[in-house]
Amino acid sequence: MRGFAFVSPTSLAEASSILANDEGEARPFAGGTGLMLMMKTGVFSPTRLVSLRETEVAHRSITVTADGGVRIGAVCSLTQIEHDPQVLACAPVIGRTMKTLANVRVRNVARIGGTLAHGDPHMDMPPVLASLRAHVVTSGAAAREVAIEDLYAGYYETVLQPGELITAVVVPGQAGWRSVYLKCTTRSADDWPALGVAVSLRIESGVVADARVVISAACEKLTRVAEAEALLKGASADLANFTKAGEAAAAVVETVEDARGSAAYKSELVKVYVRRALSQASEGTV
Ligand SMILES: Cc1cc2nc3c(=O)[nH]c(=O)nc-3n(C[C@H](O)[C@H](O)[C@H](O)COP(=O)(O)OP(=O)(O)OC[C@H]3O[C@@H](n4cnc5c(N)ncnc54)[C@H](O)[C@@H]3O)c2cc1C
Structure with missing residues (x-):
């Protein structure tokens, strides 16, 4: 790993200014848990790390x-x-x-x-x-x-x-909303997930008044699934509609193959885990 200077400005404005004037050579440093791995593998080789930990x-x-x-x-x-x-x-x-x-x-x-x-x-x-x-x-x-x-x-x-x-x-305030996050690891329990599903539901008199469905890990970048959300809004909060939302999510989310599973397998996971997460969110005080 290349040597680097480490600076600890006491204001965020100063940190921003150092970073803006040292483009490409300086990087912000928070906990360093991700950044140091990137530096050790040569993905980043900054000459200066700008710690944010002493700022206001x-x-x-x-x-x-x-x-x-x-x-x-x-x-x-x-x-x-x-x-x-x-x-x-x-x-x-x-x-x-x-x-x-x-x-x-x-x-x-x-x-x-x-x-x-x-x-x-x-x-x-x-x-x-x-x-x-x-x-x-x-x-x-x-x-x-x-x-x-x-x-x-x-x-x-x-x-x-x-x-x-x-x-x-x-x-924002979460009054009326219930939220669940599920992840599926396909190798060891503490491995990176093949799929992450986060859902939030606002249910009024047994009907979904509003919904959020978000997929991670199975795709290139975090994906909010508007199609599943649209299907849920105004529908009764029951298993049949949660199943439809899972199927809709699986149909549109662009899953990618990697060591944790094929794209087709991850699409199946999306279908099942979206349904499960919505069911859990509708049931408990979560
Ligand atoms: C052993 C291990 C296991 C892990 N397991 C999990 C897990 O199960 N789930 C999970 O979600 N994560 C996991 N992680 C990842 C971990 O959560 C991230 O490394 C960590 O959250 C990054 O935060 P950090 O403060 O250390 O960021 P840093 O490493 O300091 O920075 C990360 C990146 O963000 C930039 N940056 C830092 N702060 C800012 C800012 N304020 N504004 C703009 N850019 C900034 C940095 O320049 C760098 O590019 C794991 C990491 C390790 C080492």
Whole structure:
């Protein structure tokens, strides 16, 4: 691995400025759990790492928003989020998902900003946050809000511009919604999944008032399945309609073959797991 300088600016504005002026040579460093692997394998060879961990305390804080949602600073560790009572009250699916994400050592070190910027389609938090209708806030002159499902341009590729940093992720209030995340690993239980499915349902008087269906891991990039959502909206919340939604998702999601299964096998997984996730979301207080 090539040698590099390590700098720790105390403001996000300074970090952005270093990154914008050192395009291609400097990279943001959050927990380093993804980045160091990329550097060790030669995918990235930055000459400078710009740590975000000493930036303003707001980027390491979690606050409740006016609509009952949460604003999570980009430099919050996954462990901090896993145990935060405000996050757990807003969206318990986040706490449940964290328990199956990597291991406690990785969660202690990894930050939510790095987790979302890494762009690996097998990761757990992007589909969960997309199903919760969350968005990221970015830094810089052209600061913007980007819905999680719009953050990914391709395999390990985001829409973030050079020097543009994620400063926070905002999860809206979840009143009336129930959410479930399921993943299917086809080798060992702790391997990367062949499929991730995150769903959120809002059911009123036995009818689906609104729905989110998001697929990860089986495809090149996180995919929100509008066809399945449209089919569910206004339909009764029953197994027949959840089965139809699973079939609709399997028909449109472009699955890819890899060591965890063929594309055809993953399409079958999509069909079954979408149905299962919707059934679970409709049943419990999740
Ligand atoms: C052993 C192991 C097991 C794992 N298992 C799982 C698992 O089961 N499920 C799962 O989802 N993930 C898993 N992961 C992946 C892990 O979740 C990611 O490596 C981690 O979330 C990345 O966060 P980080 O803070 O370490 O990011 P870093 O490694 O610091 O950064 C990742 C990327 O994001 C960029 N970046 C960092 N912060 C920002 C920011 N604020 N704005 C813009 N760009 C930024 C960096 O330049 C880099 O390109 C595993 C990792 C390891 C090492």
